Amino acid sequence: xxxxxxxxxxxxxxxxxGVASVLIASGFFIAVGQPTSVLAEESTDPSTxxxxxxxxxxxxxxxxxxxxxxxxxxxxxxxxxxxxxPTTAEEVKTAVAENIKENTEIPAAYLEKANEDGSGPxxxxxxxxxxxxxxxxxxxxxxxxxxxxxxxxxSDNGSAKHPALLPLExxxxxxxxxEVALDGPAAxxxxxxLIDTLKSTGTHTYKAAVKVYAEKAGMPDLTSQVxxxxxxxxxxxxxxxxxxxxxxxxxxxxxTAIAAAYLEKANADGSGPxxxxxxxxxxxxxxxxxxxxxxxxxxxxxxxxxSDNGxxxxxxxxxxxxxAKGQYFYQVALDGEAAGKTGxxxxxxxxxxxxxxxxTVKVFGNKDGKADESNVVATRQVKVNxxxxxxxxxxxxxxxxxxxxxTTVPAAYLEKANADGS
Numbered sequence: 001x002x003x004x005x006x007x008x009x010x011x012x013x014x015x016x017x018g019v020a021s022v023l024i025a026s027g028f029f030i031a032v033g034q035p036t037s038v039l040a041e042e043s044t045d046p047s048t049x050x051x052x053x054x055x056x057x058x059x060x061x062x063x064x065x066x067x068x069x070x071x072x073x074x075x076x077x078x079x080x081x082x083x084x085x086p087t088t089a090e091e092v093k094t095a096v097a098e099n100i101k102e103n104t105e106i107p108a109a110y111l112e113k114a115n116e117d118g119s120g121p122x123x124x125x126x127x128x129x130x131x132x133x134x135x136x137x138x139x140x141x142x143x144x145x146x147x148x149x150x151x152x153x154x155s156d157n158g159s160a161k162h163p164a165l166l167p168l169e170x171x172x173x174x175x176x177x178x179e180v181a182l183d184g185p186a187a188x189x190x191x192x193x194l195i196d197t198l199k200s201t202g203t204h205t206y207k208a209a210v211k212v213y214a215e216k217a218g219m220p221d222l223t224s225q226v227x228x229x230x231x232x233x234x235x236x237x238x239x240x241x242x243x244x245x246x247x248x249x250x251x252x253x254x255x256t257a258i259a260a261a262y263l264e265k266a267n268a269d270g271s272g273p274x275x276x277x278x279x280x281x282x283x284x285x286x287x288x289x290x291x292x293x294x295x296x297x298x299x300x301x302x303x304x305x306x307s308d309n310g311x312x313x314x315x316x317x318x319x320x321x322x323x324a325k326g327q328y329f330y331q332v333a334l335d336g337e338a339a340g341k342t343g344x345x346x347x348x349x350x351x352x353x354x355x356x357x358x359x360t361v362k363v364f365g366n367k368d369g370k371a372d373e374s375n376v377v378a379t380r381q382v383k384v385n386x387x388x389x390x391x392x393x394x395x396x397x398x399x400x401x402x403x404x405x406x407t408t409v410p411a412a413y414l415e416k417a418n419a420d421g422s
Contacts, residue, residue, distance in 0.1 A: 087172040092132070092212055093227040095168030100210055100229055104145050107326025108236040109366040111198055113156035118191035120157045125180055127190050129220045132176035132212060136165030142180055145210070145231065155368045176212055177220035182233065183207040202237030203324070239324040241377055244284070244363055247320030248378040252361055256296050260387040263350055265308035270343035272309045277332055279342050281371045284328035284363055288317030294332055297361070297382055329364045329371035334384070355386040 114122035121139040124130055136143045139158030143149050146165050153162045181187070185201050186194060208231050214224040266274035273291040276282055288295045291310030295301050298317050305314045333339070335358045338349050359382045365375035 087168070087170065087175055089214070089226045091168060092176055096210060096212060096227045096229050099147055099167055100145050100231060101147055103232045103234070105234045105325070106141060106144055106236060107369055108203075108238050108324035109326045109369045110141070110144070110154070110156070111195075111235060112238055112327055112366070113368075114195055115157060116192070116195065118193070118195040122157060123190070123194055125178060127179065127181055127186070127188060127194060129177050129179045129213065129222070131174065132167060132178045133171050133173060134164070135167045135178060138162040138164060141233075145180070145233070153368075160368070174218065175215055176226060177215060178210065178212045180233075181209045181211065183209075198235055199238055201235075202322070203234070204237070205232050205234040207231075208233045236325045236327070237322075239320070239322065239327055241365075243320055244328055245378045248361065248363060248380050251299055251319055252297050252380050253299055253382060254380075255383040255385070257385040258293060258296060258350075258387060262293075262296075262306070262308070263347075263386065266347060267309060268344070268347070270345070270347040274309060275342070275346055277330060279331065279333055279338070279340060279346060281329050281331040281364065281373065283326060284319060284330045285323050285325055286316070287319045287330055290314040290316065294330075297332070297359075297384075326369065327366060328377060329366065331362050331364075332382075333360045333362065335359070350386050355384075357384045357386060358382075359384045 110122070114120065121137055122141055124134065124137065124140050125142045134140075136146050136149070136152075137158060138153075138155055138161060143152070143154070143165060146167065148165050152165055153160070155162055184204065184206055186197050186206055189197050210229045210231060212226045212228070213220045213222055214226055215221060216224070262274070266272065273289055274293055276286065276289065276292050277294045286292075288298050288301070288304075289310060290305075290307055290313060295304070295306070295317060298319065300317045304317055305312070307314055334341075334346075336355070338346060338355070338357055341349055361378075361380040361382060362376055363378040364371045364373050365377055366372050367375070
């Protein structure tokens with residue numbers, strides 16, 4: 001089977017051995033949401049029995065019914081390349097050390113869209129043991145731990161079935177198993193209990209241990225640990241929609257003025273922070289960044305420092321306290337001649353004289369970690385007074401034409417002036 005071919009995944013109800021939300025993937029079962037793992041040899045015989053780590057056997061005859069119940073618990077795994085030689089323990093150690101990030105941040109969007117009952121791929125391999133080749137499946141939290149994930153697509157709960165990312169090339173199928181064990185309030189929790197804990201704890205950095213085990217008789221051998229890596233995983237908590245709506249209503253001005261000096265110093269090509277979020281959509285937490293036009297829409301900007309194009313990197317102003325990172329997105333859409341324009345085109349329009357523009361602030365929800373512009377969470381109308389620029393040539397002309405070459409100051413004026421020159 002080619003490296004980019006996908007496994008067909010089915011969901012099964014609880015085994016008699018107590019394994020919940022089990023996935024069968026081209027020859028082996030993956031336990032999702034429980035630390036127990038189950039592995040099966042490839043077989044089309046419906047009477048085949050599987051052995052869990054507890055030693056109990058269970059029939060596969062009820063697969064069809066269970067698959068219908070849990071059809072939404074799907075993911076995609078990469079097919080390991082058929083290697084001439086089995087993957088060695090040293091190769092696994094090297095891959096874990098080199099291909100897994102030391103620090104990973106999970107956007108709130110990923111957590112928000114994970115199945116509420118804790119099923120599905122998001123938590124697969126978290127506080128549970130599954131095959132190592134499943135590490136980088138689409139929609140899995142563990143996918144984000146791989147360095148390669150920075151350029152790879154993501155879909156909520158693997159709905160798009162994007163190709164999985166193997167933790168190392170030519171990984172021998174069924175030879176290694178892994179788990180990512182979280183500490184703190186998440187320690188030992190699985191399924192709905194774990195997803196609820198991650199959501200209620202809020203933004204938190206967990207110490208996580210990535211452990212890889214050898215196999216024995218087709219099962220993970222928890223007594224034979226091949227390697228372990230300690231990492232930090234920051235999971236961003238969630239911000240309720242009601243809090244976003246309240247913040248937009250209470251913390252954004254109904255009218256604001258943009259000083260000509262700010263406009264003049266903006267990058268001439270329209271790049272940089274000044275126009276970020278204006279006629280464009282970016283994360284909501286970027287609303288109040290230093291040097292951004294949108295910063296000036298916030299009431300808190302009145303007492304906050306400013307630097308041209310954010311050169312001083314002054315602290316951003318959040319639209320609301322404890323705003324989740326990556327959960328919401330926004331845009332400030334201008335009307336009139338500025339409608340729809342971006343970059344240099346937009347900057348040139350704003351510079352061309354003074355304007356009073358109507359702006360619509362829109363906040364969106366998310367889908368697959370990106371802005372979902374079909375889901376408008378909050379809106380607000382704002383008047384933006386843009387103080388246009390006066391050309392240097394016009395200033396020179398005014399000086400030349402409107403200032404006298406010679407003048408006389410009457411003595412009476414001097415007499416009445418303050419004696420101390422103030």
